[in-house]
Structure formats: C-alpha cells, structure tokens
Amino acid sequence: MSPTKKIVKAQNPKQRRVHESIVKQLHDLITRGEFPPGKRLPSERKLAEIFAVSRHGVREALRKLEEQGLVFSRQGDGTYVRKIEEVQGRKPVAAALDRNKCRYVEVLELRKVIEPQIAALAARYITEEELAELRRVLDEQIDEIAQGRNGAEADCEFHKLIAAGTRNSVMLEMVTRIHDIVAQSLEFTLENSHRRHWAVETHERILRALENKDPETARKEMYEHIAYVESLALSELEEEE
Known part of the structure; x- marks a missing residue:
C-alpha cells in the first residue's frame, strides 16, 4: 500500500489544533519508514487534499517538523525527509x-x-x-x-x-x-x-x-x-x- 493511501486512512483532526494533528500523523509515517530518508513529501496542495484541511494548516505542520529536524525544505523544490545521519548529527x-x-x-x-x-x-x-x-x-x-x-x-x-x-x-x-x-x-x-x-x-x-x-x-x-x-x-x- 502506498504512503498516500495510508495517510487517507489517518484520523481527522478533532480536539487538537489542525497542524498539531498533521504533525503527529506525518511524524508517525516518517518514523515508520512510509516516507524514507531523502524522499520528497507530497506538495502542500496534495497534503491539504489528503488531510482535507487548509494549506495553511499543512504549512504550519511542515514548519514544526522542520524545527524538530525530521524534514528540510529546498526552495522551489519541496520538503524532504532528512537522512538518518543528518538527524543524528x-x-x-x-x-x-x-x-x-x-x-x-x-x-x-x-x-x-x-x-x-x-x-x-x-x-x-x-x-x-x-x-x-x-x-x-x-x-x-x-x-x-x-x-x-x-x-x-x-x-x-x-x-x-x-x-x-x-x-x-x-x-x-x-x-x-x-x-x-x-x-x-x-x-x-x-x-x-x-x-x-x-x-x-x-x-x-x-x-x-x-x-x-x-x-x-x-x-x-x-x-x-x-x-x-x-x-x-x-x-x-x-x-x-
């Protein structure tokens, strides 16, 4: 099963703020290896469609994951999962x-x-x-x-x-x-x-x-x-x- 299909089955945000719920779900997918190191995540637009939320909520979630060191952004190219050695470094x-x-x-x-x-x-x-x-x-x-x-x-x-x-x-x-x-x-x-x-x-x-x-x-x-x-x-x- 593809990572995108697994995301679709993830629970919808309820009591928590939207971006916090997305952070948790993406964090789980990354740590489980659904998005392996070096892989580019779906675009903000695609993630917004998948989670049925605004692009703002997705943007805030990606920003939080970047602060945690799990992902990094390349201007004009998207957001990527960090390699294990980069996280450990x-x-x-x-x-x-x-x-x-x-x-x-x-x-x-x-x-x-x-x-x-x-x-x-x-x-x-x-x-x-x-x-x-x-x-x-x-x-x-x-x-x-x-x-x-x-x-x-x-x-x-x-x-x-x-x-x-x-x-x-x-x-x-x-x-x-x-x-x-x-x-x-x-x-x-x-x-x-x-x-x-x-x-x-x-x-x-x-x-x-x-x-x-x-x-x-x-x-x-x-x-x-x-x-x-x-x-x-x-x-x-x-x-x-």
Whole structure:
C-alpha cells in the first residue's frame, strides 16, 4: 500500500489544533519508514487534499517538523525527509544546548536589555561606511542561506558591527563577548529555513532603521528580534518540563 493511501486512512483532526494533528500523523509515517530518508513529501496542495484541511494548516505542520529536524525544505523544490545521519548529527549540538539552555535564556534576557539601546545609539552615530559593511554582511548571510548553510557567522558579525557603530568600545566588547557565548546556540536558533529567513528579514528591518537614522524604530526592531529568539528557547524549556 502506498504512503498516500495510508495517510487517507489517518484520523481527522478533532480536539487538537489542525497542524498539531498533521504533525503527529506525518511524524508517525516518517518514523515508520512510509516516507524514507531523502524522499520528497507530497506538495502542500496534495497534503491539504489528503488531510482535507487548509494549506495553511499543512504549512504550519511542515514548519514544526522542520524545527524538530525530521524534514528540510529546498526552495522551489519541496520538503524532504532528512537522512538518518543528518538527524543524528544534530544530537551533539542539541545536547550541548540542553546543558546550557537556562544560561542561554539568561543571556537572551541580557541581550534584550542592552542590544535595543545599542541599536538606538548606532542609529545616531553609525557612518555610511559602517552601513555599507552591514549591508555586505547581510548579503553574505543571505548567500550562505541560499547555499544551504545557516549563516550563523554572518549573523554574529551583523550584531557586532551594530555595536561598533555606537562609537562606544565598552559596548562593542560586551556584545562581542555575548555573541561568543551564544555562537553555538545559533545552531539551534537557525536550525531550519524558516528561522533563517526570519533572521534575514528582521536584520533587514533593523538595517533599514539604521539607514534611516531612526533610533526608536531601531530599538523596537532589535527588541522584537531578540524577544522572538527568547520565545523559542523558553518554548524548548517548557516542552522538557
């Protein structure tokens, strides 16, 4: 019997949210080997027809499976099941993050306090040359993501350059040390394409505020950027409890 026919027999979502039910059913099919490693899943449209749900529900389910590391997306080509060695290769990073997750949340709390103000100061003092360098680093991050990498190094460099734009050496040193601490955790923050593209989009908004010399918008965009990362980490902690 084909995997598609087996999906048709799966139970319909009832009390749970639609995408959570789809996540469970697809997870079961993948772990049972109905969709083997390296196989492309049916399209969003096809899955929506199979489950008799909206494409939005399917999209949210695929996003959750990608966060769990079971699947990955190729832009313009669909969603694929990860190979076993790729899933296993994530375990050391995940284990390291688990050991330091509480500390990571504390670091994010600190970042949420200081980096929005740093962005606001940078909007006042940053030079055109520094803005051009920020644009170059953001383009580098975009290129790395397009090539299937997570863009973590460029992500860190982006934040350090903003701190350099404050003309305050102590702030630059502080941000540099903070991002040295969270460097490994970026493997978690940027572990799937949705989060990577989110990072680029929010970096773009921060950079636009800096280019416009708009301290309040720069502060707001940076705060929302870090607050979202914090929400991801807190969500992971809650799931473990």
